[in-house]
Amino acid sequence: MAGNSGLGRIPSESWYPVLVTIAIIMLCCAAGCMSSFGTEKKAEAGSGGGSGGGSSGGDNAGSAGSGDGGSGSGSWSSPGSDEPETSTWQATVSATEKVWTKLTYVRKLEKDTSRSEETTSTLQFQGSFPVQVDHEQDYQGKDIYRMHFTEGKRSFPVSGSFSEQSTSLATGGEAGCHPMDSYTFDYEKQGTISQTDFDFGFYPDGKMIQLDGGYTETTHSKSVSSDGKCDGEDTDTQDGVFWFQCHSEADDAKGTEFDGGQRDFKMDGTSYVITCHVKNVREMKDDESLHYTSPSSTTREITMRVVLDPVPPKPKKLKAVPGGPYTVERGTPLQLDGSKSTGSITEYTWTFTKGAGCPSSVSIGSGTLTGSQQTVTFLCPVTAKLTVTDGKSTDSATVPVSVTPRSWETPFTLSAEGFDTGFMATPPWYNSLSGMYEGGASICGLCEGTADESSNLLHPAPKGGSWETAGGYRIATVSEPGKPFDGYSYTADYKVEMNRKTVINPNILPAASGGKELPYGMGSFYQHNLDAKYNVDGYLAGIRKHEKDHADRMKQALRSADPAKDIEKIIEKDKDTVKKNADKKLHDTEKLICQKSSDASQPPMAVTWTGKLLFPTADTNEWKEGTTSVGGYRADAGASCG
Numbered sequence: 001m002a003g004n005s006g007l008g009r010i011p012s013e014s015w016y017p018v019l020v021t022i023a024i025i026m027l028c029c030a031a032g033c034m035s036s037f038g039t040e041k042k043a044e045a046g047s048g049g050g051s052g053g054g055s056s057g058g059d060n061a062g063s064a065g066s067g068d069g070g071s072g073s074g075s076w077s078s079p080g081s082d083e084p085e086t087s088t089w090q091a092t093v094s095a096t097e098k099v100w101t102k103l104t105y106v107r108k109l110e111k112d113t114s115r116s117e118e119t120t121s122t123l124q125f126q127g128s129f130p131v132q133v134d135h136e137q138d139y140q141g142k143d144i145y146r147m148h149f150t151e152g153k154r155s156f157p158v159s160g161s162f163s164e165q166s167t168s169l170a171t172g173g174e175a176g177c178h179p180m181d182s183y184t185f186d187y188e189k190q191g192t193i194s195q196t197d198f199d200f201g202f203y204p205d206g207k208m209i210q211l212d213g214g215y216t217e218t219t220h221s222k223s224v225s226s227d228g229k230c231d232g233e234d235t236d237t238q239d240g241v242f243w244f245q246c247h248s249e250a251d252d253a254k255g256t257e258f259d260g261g262q263r264d265f266k267m268d269g270t271s272y273v274i275t276c277h278v279k280n281v282r283e284m285k286d287d288e289s290l291h292y293t294s295p296s297s298t299t300r301e302i303t304m305r306v307v308l309d310p311v312p313p314k315p316k317k318l319k320a321v322p323g324g325p326y327t328v329e330r331g332t333p334l335q336l337d338g339s340k341s342t343g344s345i346t347e348y349t350w351t352f353t354k355g356a357g358c359p360s361s362v363s364i365g366s367g368t369l370t371g372s373q374q375t376v377t378f379l380c381p382v383t384a385k386l387t388v389t390d391g392k393s394t395d396s397a398t399v400p401v402s403v404t405p406r407s408w409e410t411p412f413t414l415s416a417e418g419f420d421t422g423f424m425a426t427p428p429w430y431n432s433l434s435g436m437y438e439g440g441a442s443i444c445g446l447c448e449g450t451a452d453e454s455s456n457l458l459h460p461a462p463k464g465g466s467w468e469t470a471g472g473y474r475i476a477t478v479s480e481p482g483k484p485f486d487g488y489s490y491t492a493d494y495k496v497e498m499n500r501k502t503v504i505n506p507n508i509l510p511a512a513s514g515g516k517e518l519p520y521g522m523g524s525f526y527q528h529n530l531d532a533k534y535n536v537d538g539y540l541a542g543i544r545k546h547e548k549d550h551a552d553r554m555k556q557a558l559r560s561a562d563p564a565k566d567i568e569k570i571i572e573k574d575k576d577t578v579k580k581n582a583d584k585k586l587h588d589t590e591k592l593i594c595q596k597s598s599d600a601s602q603p604p605m606a607v608t609w610t611g612k613l614l615f616p617t618a619d620t621n622e623w624k625e626g627t628t629s630v631g632g633y634r635a636d637a638g639a640s641c642g
Contacts, residue, residue, distance in 0.1 A: 084134035094126035103296035113172030125160020146201035159372035160193035184226040191219035318343030322386035324399035355381030364484035408564035415445030415501035430615035439543040445501030502547040542609020542630035557596035594641035
């Protein structure tokens, strides 16, 4: 549902206008259901117009058009009795409206002017209160019930909320308050509804039920633009109007289904119970000024329930019922629901205290929230306390909110074997047996071909000293003014991973596996040893086993101290502290992996192969027998782990 952002986010050609206030009409009739918006209560009913029911006037005595456009026998007729009978009833009202809009268009005469937008909104409120009802008869002698007319605004307590989120991308003349080639705009709005003025009238045979009135909402809106010039926040209190109508043309007192929804009217004991649900989709089509480049539409879904009890129920004892107990994943919004509290409640108040497992550095303050329902983002366990009052006394109850960690784990994967291209992957000259060449290596497979392939353990490699800068994790800050974790930062996403790849010196591989010929016409190292009956296959197997041992130790070290588990639960008021703590944990983990996977780690790495092979000489172009081994202990191994 469109709120007034002042930024023209919804084009005038779309289904509903951008208004300063919010209003709803819902008509459920044999031909279908519809809803629209207005900014003020209608003063009198219209006649004719097919199936649309008329609205109530200032004294709720308007007339309605019938299904065929006539006026005498429709859903609402002028009263015939002189003096109505007045009694006290109990009215219980609840309503919810959800609206989704998605559009993409260009202006036909301005090819560089375009807009794409997605908007969602939700309005809901509920309340229960006594009302004065007039009982009279129309000119045909049929009973009519309507709210007793009194001068001035009639306010009743309700509890409700309104929220709206919108994301748009515009170019050219659609680019809002700061035209540029391309402009993005994010908008969100939240509001609370605490009271309503209320009016109704209906025939007890179910032909019509009408509710209309206004409410006061307090909203907080926030906008973020791509260039920052349209950023802003605003808190406002404003009056809105709602108007729900649900009626039919024919004698269907027990209810009927419609193309877009369903209506039901029944007696439940001594209560009149009216329910209506409708879901409509309005597609946006090209006109003389706009061309929609992809399917664009607005979907509106409305649910209404009204219970009118001619015999006021015995007042229930004032009791706070906070719902729950609640369990939610860290960083996920949760709705607290105190709507099952009983009594003639005029105010709901929520307060919060830290629960077990909340870090000592977190102080959630003493702020309060009002309304029977509240949606809050929780970062650690708390105890929520709901206090209700009827203006004379209060009652309170607490409920735990358990916050579960997200199931983060640093992935460990192995890439397929490849060729060693490092500076030590040289031909295996006889005079290099002291360690100047390598048979193979374990590298970062995701970094292959870069300077990080030999040094990087956790991927991506940090940039500027931080994994956040490299995209390894993302920090988010809760923006919920007045709520317990407003302003706190936490890690919202984690993408660090570990990948190892065994690479073999191509100078020792067989030609069928991509092996290289030695220089100076010396032929193939592998084939020469194979022909001479030396165990060159055992040598290659030992190299692969040694590099696998490195990878296995790395995986074991990662699993013993997975940084994801600790980073997931970091919560700090200062965003830089979150970054510092997360980077330290990742650095410490890399150091541990390096140390635990080194040759000198405990237990020391085993020798995976030892024996004699033929090695070429670079100076005499001949082959000499030499003894070599793979793996084993090196005293300096691990000393370079930072």
